[in-house]
Amino acid sequence: MANFYTDNPDLKHHLNHPLMQKIVELKERNFSDAEKFDYAPRNFEDAMDNYDKVLEIVGYLCGGLIADNAEGVDHQGASCADGRAIYADGTVENLDACRKAGLMGMSMPRRFGGLNFPITPYIMAADIVSRADTGFENLWGLQDCAETIYEFADEDQKARFIPRVCEGETMSMDLTEPDAGSDLQSVMLKATQDEDGTWRLNGVKRFITNGDSDIHLVLARSEEGTKDGRGLSMFIYDKRDGGVNVRRIENKMGIKGSPTCELVYKNAKAELCGNRRLGLIKYVMALMNGARLGIAAQSVGVSELAYREALAYAKDRKQFGKAIIEFPAVAEMISVMKAKLDASRALLYECSRFVDMYKLYEDIAKERSLTADERAEMKHYSKLADALTPMAKGMGSEYCNQNAYDCIQVHGGSGFMKDYACERLYRDARITSIYEGTTQLQVVAAIRHVTTGTYKALIESYAAQEYKPELQALKDNLAAMTEQYVKAVETVTAVNDTAYTDFMARRMVEMAGNIIMGYLLLSDANRNESFVKSATVYNKLAQAEVAKHADFIANFNPAQLDFYKA
Amino acid sequence: MSLNIIVLAKQVPDTRNVGKDAMKEDGTINRAALPAIFNPEDLNALEQALRIKDENPGSKVTLLTMGLPRASEIIREAIFRGADAGIVLTDRALGGADTLATSYSLAQAVKKFGNYDIILGGRQAIDGDTAQVGPQIAEKLGIPQVTYAEEILGIKDGKVTVRRRLEHGVETVVAPLPCVVTVNGSAADCRPRNARRLMKYKYAVSPSEKSKLSAEDQAFVDARPYLNIEEWSAAYVDADPEQIGLAGSPTKVKAIENVVFTAKESRRLDNDDQQIEDLIKELITNHTIG
Numbered sequence: 001m002a003n004f005y006t007d008n009p010d011l012k013h014h015l016n017h018p019l020m021q022k023i024v025e026l027k028e029r030n031f032s033d034a035e036k037f038d039y040a041p042r043n044f045e046d047a048m049d050n051y052d053k054v055l056e057i058v059g060y061l062c063g064g065l066i067a068d069n070a071e072g073v074d075h076q077g078a079s080c081a082d083g084r085a086i087y088a089d090g091t092v093e094n095l096d097a098c099r100k101a102g103l104m105g106m107s108m109p110r111r112f113g114g115l116n117f118p119i120t121p122y123i124m125a126a127d128i129v130s131r132a133d134t135g136f137e138n139l140w141g142l143q144d145c146a147e148t149i150y151e152f153a154d155e156d157q158k159a160r161f162i163p164r165v166c167e168g169e170t171m172s173m174d175l176t177e178p179d180a181g182s183d184l185q186s187v188m189l190k191a192t193q194d195e196d197g198t199w200r201l202n203g204v205k206r207f208i209t210n211g212d213s214d215i216h217l218v219l220a221r222s223e224e225g226t227k228d229g230r231g232l233s234m235f236i237y238d239k240r241d242g243g244v245n246v247r248r249i250e251n252k253m254g255i256k257g258s259p260t261c262e263l264v265y266k267n268a269k270a271e272l273c274g275n276r277r278l279g280l281i282k283y284v285m286a287l288m289n290g291a292r293l294g295i296a297a298q299s300v301g302v303s304e305l306a307y308r309e310a311l312a313y314a315k316d317r318k319q320f321g322k323a324i325i326e327f328p329a330v331a332e333m334i335s336v337m338k339a340k341l342d343a344s345r346a347l348l349y350e351c352s353r354f355v356d357m358y359k360l361y362e363d364i365a366k367e368r369s370l371t372a373d374e375r376a377e378m379k380h381y382s383k384l385a386d387a388l389t390p391m392a393k394g395m396g397s398e399y400c401n402q403n404a405y406d407c408i409q410v411h412g413g414s415g416f417m418k419d420y421a422c423e424r425l426y427r428d429a430r431i432t433s434i435y436e437g438t439t440q441l442q443v444v445a446a447i448r449h450v451t452t453g454t455y456k457a458l459i460e461s462y463a464a465q466e467y468k469p470e471l472q473a474l475k476d477n478l479a480a481m482t483e484q485y486v487k488a489v490e491t492v493t494a495v496n497d498t499a500y501t502d503f504m505a506r507r508m509v510e511m512a513g514n515i516i517m518g519y520l521l522l523s524d525a526n527r528n529e530s531f532v533k534s535a536t537v538y539n540k541l542a543q544a545e546v547a548k549h550a551d552f553i554a555n556f557n558p559a560q561l562d563f564y565k566a
Numbered sequence: 567m568s569l570n571i572i573v574l575a576k577q578v579p580d581t582r583n584v585g586k587d588a589m590k591e592d593g594t595i596n597r598a599a600l601p602a603i604f605n606p607e608d609l610n611a612l613e614q615a616l617r618i619k620d621e622n623p624g625s626k627v628t629l630l631t632m633g634l635p636r637a638s639e640i641i642r643e644a645i646f647r648g649a650d651a652g653i654v655l656t657d658r659a660l661g662g663a664d665t666l667a668t669s670y671s672l673a674q675a676v677k678k679f680g681n682y683d684i685i686l687g688g689r690q691a692i693d694g695d696t697a698q699v700g701p702q703i704a705e706k707l708g709i710p711q712v713t714y715a716e717e718i719l720g721i722k723d724g725k726v727t728v729r730r731r732l733e734h735g736v737e738t739v740v741a742p743l744p745c746v747v748t749v750n751g752s753a754a755d756c757r758p759r760n761a762r763r764l765m766k767y768k769y770a771v772s773p774s775e776k777s778k779l780s781a782e783d784q785a786f787v788d789a790r791p792y793l794n795i796e797e798w799s800a801a802y803v804d805a806d807p808e809q810i811g812l813a814g815s816p817t818k819v820k821a822i823e824n825v826v827f828t829a830k831e832s833r834r835l836d837n838d839d840q841q842i843e844d845l846i847k848e849l850i851t852n853h854t855i856g
Contacts, residue, residue, distance in 0.1 A: 038790070039765035053768065054761045061758055102761035115761055 004067070004128045005059025008304070010342065011124055013528050014349040015051060020120065023353060024048065026360040027118045037110045051121040057101050058125045062132035066094050070133040070257075074424050078259035083245035085212035085259035087139075094136050098168070104143050105166030108150060112158065113166035119359065123297045123352040127345070130301025134428035135255035137301065139210050141294045145171035145217050148287045149236070151362075152274035157236065161215055169214035173287055174237070174263060176207045182441055184219065184280055185229040189265060191220035199235060199272055201243070201265040209435075211261025212246050214239050217287065218270060219279050229280040235270040243268025254427030289389050291436045293355060296348050296392040299400035299432045302425055303341040306403035309422050310334055310410040317412075324410075333410060335537050337403045339521075342534035344396040346520035347513070351388035357381035384458060387449035388516075394442030395513045397432035404429035440506070447505040450489055455512035459485075462519035467526050474525075474539045478518045481543060484550040485511045495558050503561060507549040514542035568624030569721065571615045572676060574687035574700065575608035575629050575644065577637040581692050582606075589824065595693065604640045607688025609756035611749040614718045615686050616648045616757060622721065626650045630679070632660060632672055638772040638795050645767045646759035653679070654772055657800040662812035665694070669702030671810050674803040676707060684726060685746045689714060697748070704746035711746045712739055716753045772797045 005011055024047045031047075033040035041047035069090030076088040087095070098104060106122045108114025122144075130137040146165040149158060165171060180186040189203035201220055205211070216237040223231035237244060243266055250260040274283055311334055314325035324330045361370060361378035370378065404426040408415035415422045433439045449455050459482055467475055488511060492504045521538050524531035579600035581588070587599045612629070619625040629644040629652040631637045641652030655675045663671065676682065685704075690697035697713075704711035716731040719738065730737045731750050741747075769787060771779065772795040776787055787793045800810055808814060835841045849855045 038792075039762045041765070042786075049768075050765045053764055057759050057761055057764065097758060100760065101758040102763070106761075115765075 001060075002063035002067070003056065003059040004062040004131055005055045007059070007063070008128075009530070010345065011055070011127070012052070013524065013531075014345065015055070015121060015124060016048070017349065017353060019353045019357070020048065020118075023118050023120065023356045023360065026364065027116065027356070029364075033110055033116065040110060040116070051117065051124075054103075054106075054115065054117070055121060055124060055128070058103060058128050061094075061097055061101060061103075062128050065097050066129065066132040066136060069094055070136075071421070071424065073133060073135065073257035077256040078249055080246050080249040080259070080261075083247075085210075085246045085249055085261055087259070088257050091136060091139065091257045094133070095139065095168070095170070098140055103140070104168045105146060105162065106143070108146055108162050108166055112150075112162035114146075114162070118356045119293070120349060120352045120356055123293060123348065126294055126297035127301045127304070127348070130298040131305045132301075133257065134298060134302055134425065135257035137294075137298050138255060138258040139170060141298070142171045142173070142210055142213065144290050144294055145173055145215075145287065147290055148217060148234075148283060149273065151286060152234070152283050153236070157271065157273065161236065161238075164215065170210055171215050171217070172208055172210045172213035173291070174205045174208050174211065174216050174218040175284060176205060178204065178206050181207075182438070184284060185227075185232075187219050187221060187232055187280070189218065189220040191222040191233060191235060191270070192224075199270045201235065201237065201268040201270050203265050204247075205261075205263040205265070207250065208261045208263055209258055211249075211263050212239070212259065216244070217273065217283075218265075219284055220270075222272075222276050222279075230277050232279040232281075232284075233276045234273040234279040234283040236273050237265075237268055237270045241269045252431075254424070254430055288436060289355075289386075292389050292393040292442075293348075293352060295432055295436045296344075296351065296389070296396045299393070299396040299429075300341065300345045300348050302429045302432065303337075303344060303396075303400045303403045305425055306400070306407035306422070306429070307334070307337045307341050309420070309425070310337060310403075310407040313414075313420070313422075314410050330410060333406050335533070336541060337406055339534045339537035339541060340399040340403060342524070342531065343517035343521055343538045344392070344399045346524055347388065347392045347517050348396060350520055351385060351392045354381045354385040354388060358385055383454060387446065387454040387458070390437075390442035390445035391509065391513050391516070393436065394433075394439045394446065395510065395517075397429075398439055400432050401429050443506045443509050444502075446509045446512075447501065450505070450508045450512060451493060451501065455516065456482075456486065456489075459512070459515050459519065462516070462523070465523065467522055471522055471525060471532075471535070474518075474522055474535060477539055477543055478515055478522065481511070481515050481518070481546040484546050485515060488550050488553040491553055497558065500558050500561060503564065504553055504556075507553060511546050511549050514545050518542045567622050567721070568626070569618060569622050569683040570681055571618060571625060571627045572679065572682050572685045573608070573612050573615045573627060573629050573644070573649065574672060574685060574703070575612065575631045575640055576605045576688075576691045576693075577602050577631065577633050577640045578605045578691050578693040579603075602636070602639065604643050605688050605691045605693075607690060607692075607749060607751050608640075609688070610751055610753040611686040611688050611747075612644055612647065612649065613754050613756040614715070614747070614749055617754075618684070618718060618721060619648070628652060628679070630655065630672065630675055632656070632663075632668060632675070635772060635774040635797070638770075638775060638797075641772075641795050642767060642770050643759075645770060646764045647757055648760065648763065651796070653796045653798055655798050655800075655803065656774075659800045659807065659811050660805075662815060663810060664815035664817035665696050665698040665702060666816060667810050667812075667814035669699045669706060670814060671800065671803070671805055672699065673703045673706035674805045675798060676703065678798070678803045683743050684721070685744070687746070687748050689748045689750050700746055700748035707744075707746070709745050710741045711748070712741050713748045715747045715749045718747065767793065769793050770795055 024044050034042050041050050073088040073090040079086045105114040106117045110116045126141050129140055143165055146162050149161050177187055192200050218235040218237050219232055220235055221231050222233040245264050247262045247264050314330050315323050317324045358378050358381040407422045408426055411422050518539055521535035525535040579595055579597050580603045590596045615627045619627055627649045629641050629649050632655040635656050637654050660671055687700045701711050712728045714730045715728045717729045719727040724743050725740050727740050731752050770793045
């Protein structure tokens, strides 16, 4: 039986990144929990050993039970009866196994029953789970909502809800409505207060992943008469109180094990989470950033499976007297798949480390005041996390779709049949570039880091690092790409027209992404020779992509923009 | 009702994935070439024990194994999955035991353990495939035995209800406690390791392992009683030297032959029931199937 952690040495490479030392020390507050909790680590090595061993459990479950159940779950799907969502049988087994293995509430503090893991190993678990069953990753990954309760709810709420998540109760984030998808400012679900102050929710939510969960985070309009985001607050709804029913579940193209629900709130009792009016502008923004990192991990997991399925088939399938992998056209496809996989994974973990760094300082700031250096470091990493999250989600999900497409292509006619996993993962992959903000919206979030220079500064910091002499040629290419990127950005911003910048935004964000991922793979190759191949293949791909975008921007006359208007 | 549950388990060479170097020239198992694993059906038994514990809070599951000192590996594995404690019965004098000597030694250990309500074990181990040790222990302890168990349906009023998987169907039986139940591979798979338990118990060691640790690590283990896996000797369980190990084993291996499967002939059958039935009978008679 395969273990999806131990069979993939790339994961351990990313887990053992040098920045982990600092992350672990901050997370464990100098290992002070060791006196209070019998499962807390004694030192850095002990903590890293814990992550390694727990990820081995994740890999064991994923390589066995969860991967084995994936096809059955896809066929059976979730269903709806008597106002409740019903999981496929395999999903029920998967959740039960994850609970027994203690894999819920992984990043929550020990005082609430969590494992107190940094975000990085938690995201690695999500990467592994997604490879086994993409739809199940949603249900399991929604434990991340506990992070929002931990950050913004009061102590009493934390003490009541977080231990339940750590015990295995599931969560959902109820944001979308029929008329409020990407535009959450239009949310209409009504929150009113009884005379005794109890909050009641009334209205409808749509497209809610795992909408029949035990504990919901709900975005609702608490300020009567308001129309924008400042009238929205965040609420916690406890299924034990009743009042929310599932009217129907969507019949989706993929991730069929994950029930996507339409919810009807009828006078549902709820409690306010955090402050009124901050629901969208503060809490949902934080929630979405966490969720986007989760989708980036989910995308990498799908890419991994796509690559492995394609590779295995290409080695096995013989045509014209030899395995098809021996044909350059097929071999190239597979090498590029691996390069995109490795590039998006490198970006995923760089981003998760940055998220860890700033969130840890934020958390420590609740206990004591930070030094000036610490505050500066927090600000630095917060900005970088904000810049890399939409890039990792946007480009990672696009790469995952490209890999799923190529996986079918490698399978040829067989890939079009229902007999191979590739058709399932092709359908599962498709949502990753849509939910938690489409790729187009990730570009909207990312573009300010093009115009304000965050990406450029990050690229310069990578360029300033030392690399082995044999990697110099790749580094030179990246330097040349950077020049093209800087020039393209200057060309676009010189026009000084928002509509024009928006039009060119995706091209510029992708150029930055190509260069950043190019450097990250260079750094991986510097630490570990096994990445030289992907660093080289990706470098060639990035070179062509950057040149294409640079060319488009250089040759575009802003007056031609009118032809692109509908 | 809280119960005291013993799970008998064995560390075995993994005979499921044998390579060409699995057997030595003399026909005995080349243990060095095969990884040592938790006997699969003993994991099924452990799961049944843990389910009894889930149903009866306050119950205690203790793993008992006889083998080399390194068998503490399966004790840790069981503890990661939910067992409370473990004992390794290990002694040079116990080496070379057949099923009779093994069951005697383990029965002595159970007597030493004392107060127990139920003993569970796998139907058989994948190295010897005898399925004799569990039943023999029951005989030596003078308590009932239920074999081929697929599921323990419940424990109530001092009786256990067990569904057995037999060749031609299932049978549900009730037995008084204490008793021995041997569990089939068709029973539920064992639950995975638990993350918190793994982090808590990963430094659990037996005395032989502890002696190899640094002074600092020894002090760490000493300060935490739950990290100490017990090791019992033959003398500790009051075993009669004549009845243990090679001395207590009447079974002698006379010869071992390598079986080489070769296709000698092919036969063509017509599509009629009689010919197929005759073939099946023939294959059963010559032990090819069944």
